[in-house]
Amino acid sequence: MTYSTLIIGGGPAGLTAACFCAQPAIVVERLASPARKLAATGGGRCNLTHATDVAGIMAAFGRQGRFMAAALNAFPPDAIRDFFDALDIGTQADPDGCVFPVSQRATDVCQALEQAARDTGTELRCGVRAERLLLATDDEATDTPRVIGAVTSHGTLHARRVILATGGQSYPMLGADGSGFALARDIGLTVTPPLPALAGLHTLESWPATLSGIVLEHAALRLDVPGHPKAWLTGPVLFTHKGVSGVPALDLSGTVNSLLAAARDAGQPPPHTVTLRLAGQAGRRAADWRACFETWRQRHGGRALHNLLSGEFPRAFAVALCTLAEAKDLAVARAKKNVLETLASLCAECPIQVTTTESWDRAMVTRGGVALDELDPRTLACRRRPGLFCAGEVVDLDGRCGGYNLTWAFASGRLAGR
Numbered sequence: 001m002t003y004s005t006l007i008i009g010g011g012p013a014g015l016t017a018a019c020f021c022a023q024p025a026i027v028v029e030r031l032a033s034p035a036r037k038l039a040a041t042g043g044g045r046c047n048l049t050h051a052t053d054v055a056g057i058m059a060a061f062g063r064q065g066r067f068m069a070a071a072l073n074a075f076p077p078d079a080i081r082d083f084f085d086a087l088d089i090g091t092q093a094d095p096d097g098c099v100f101p102v103s104q105r106a107t108d109v110c111q112a113l114e115q116a117a118r119d120t121g122t123e124l125r126c127g128v129r130a131e132r133l134l135l136a137t138d139d140e141a142t143d144t145p146r147v148i149g150a151v152t153s154h155g156t157l158h159a160r161r162v163i164l165a166t167g168g169q170s171y172p173m174l175g176a177d178g179s180g181f182a183l184a185r186d187i188g189l190t191v192t193p194p195l196p197a198l199a200g201l202h203t204l205e206s207w208p209a210t211l212s213g214i215v216l217e218h219a220a221l222r223l224d225v226p227g228h229p230k231a232w233l234t235g236p237v238l239f240t241h242k243g244v245s246g247v248p249a250l251d252l253s254g255t256v257n258s259l260l261a262a263a264r265d266a267g268q269p270p271p272h273t274v275t276l277r278l279a280g281q282a283g284r285r286a287a288d289w290r291a292c293f294e295t296w297r298q299r300h301g302g303r304a305l306h307n308l309l310s311g312e313f314p315r316a317f318a319v320a321l322c323t324l325a326e327a328k329d330l331a332v333a334r335a336k337k338n339v340l341e342t343l344a345s346l347c348a349e350c351p352i353q354v355t356t357t358e359s360w361d362r363a364m365v366t367r368g369g370v371a372l373d374e375l376d377p378r379t380l381a382c383r384r385r386p387g388l389f390c391a392g393e394v395v396d397l398d399g400r401c402g403g404y405n406l407t408w409a410f411a412s413g414r415l416a417g418r
């Protein structure tokens with residue numbers, strides 16, 4: 001038979017597409033069950049969208065975000081919440097705007113979405129991997145051969161429309177393993193080289209690893225790279241056995257990987273690093289720290305700097321900063337002006353050199369994917385391959401932490417399905 005719609009990938013984008021597409025429809029999913037990654041999102045709680053407007057979602061995707069306008073205007077965060085409400089998945093927003101199901105269980109979201117897709121009559125075949133997209137041979141003479149189905153591990157499927165919703169390349173054990181990029185490349189589409197994003201950062205310096213497990217609750221990070229915005233990203237920064245993680249670090253990781261890849265591609269000699277600045281307390285500038293040290297000098301001149309600084313930061317971080325400033329064990333009254341100057345600057349914005357990030361097995365999303373100019377943003381149809389539509393993370397879009405990536409998966413799934 002020829003299906004009206006063949007959807008490749010049973011993640012949030014593919015299942016949402018199944019809720020809105022022409023029937024008869026079929027979803028093929030390579031794993032034994034659908035939406036495995038969705039079940040792992042938000043630490044098992046599923047941060048399914050963000051309490052903001054369309055502009056707020058687009059801003060979380062940087063300059064590329066404008067591409068999403070049509071998909072998001074048709075299915076903005078409020079409509080996504082209404083959609084899940086109608087599936088008996090009530091949602092609530094945390095004070096920071098992150099939206100979760102009231103039950104706090106990602107598996108509830110998965111089950112509801114899978115059931116909604118099945119209720120439309122869509123057939124769901126698991127354990128089936130799409131291996132190649134089928135192009136209509138009678139159109140081969142033209143520049144725009146049509147996609148008419150896919151060859152799968154379990155035979156060939158024909159369809160009038162095919163939706164590629166295979167996800168990216170991150171967390172391959174949860175399904176998406178980059179095979180969607182290969183399917184797209186095979187039929188001549190441009191795929192922006194994929195890089196891990198929303199991943200922990202590895203540092204050249206070894207001192208962060210010695211603080212592994214310690215969290216700076218009200219910290220901030222920023223890029224220190226000429227030509228790049230120097231805006232601080234605030235939030236908890238966690239020291240790991242390889243460097244730093246936490247929301248600001250994760251949010252910078254895609255850009256860090258792009259910069260490292262650009263340095264490699266330009267043939268720059270290694271080691272390739274990207275400099276970041278870490279503020280242990282967001283918003284406290286070097287001048288504020290100098291004033292603080294002066295007060296200490298007047299009131300507690302005999303006390304060691306690292307002990308005083310332990311009142312401001314976790315002790316191990318305070319000791320690390322004092323060690324970097326060569327002020328460890330030094331009484332504040334005995335510290336020379338240049339030492340206090342260095343320490344104030346380290347407290348306000350300590351430089352760290354990032355050499356790489358966590359890899360595909362730990363990155364939460366993929367930067368890169370099917371190039372935006374291959375797609376019509378009003379429909380998500382492929383411009384050069386009629387019959388094919390793309391949705392979700394397979395598209396070259398990646399957003400910050402906070403429910404933005406799932407918002408795109410749902411909104412693009414709906415638009416591609418329609």
Ligand SMILES: Cc1cc2nc3c(=O)[nH]c(=O)nc-3n(C[C@H](O)[C@H](O)[C@H](O)COP(=O)(O)OP(=O)(O)OC[C@H]3O[C@@H](n4cnc5c(N)ncnc54)[C@H](O)[C@@H]3O)c2cc1C
Pocket residue numbers: 008009010011012013014028029030031034035036037038040041042043046047048049128129130131165166167168170171174175176177179180363364365391392393394402403404405406407409
């Ligand atoms: C640990 C973790 C936590 C996350 N938490 C959040 C969060 O709280 N909020 C948020 O917004 N985002 C979060 N994300 C990101 C979010 O999960 C993804 O952006 C989203 O799942 C992408 O949806 P998708 O449908 O495009 O792709 P996926 O969810 O990756 O689904 C793609 C599906 O396609 C299948 N597939 C792939 N190739 C083939 C093939 N060739 N044939 C057949 N099937 C195939 C895969 O098995 C998979 O099931 C998180 C990611 C991770 C890894």
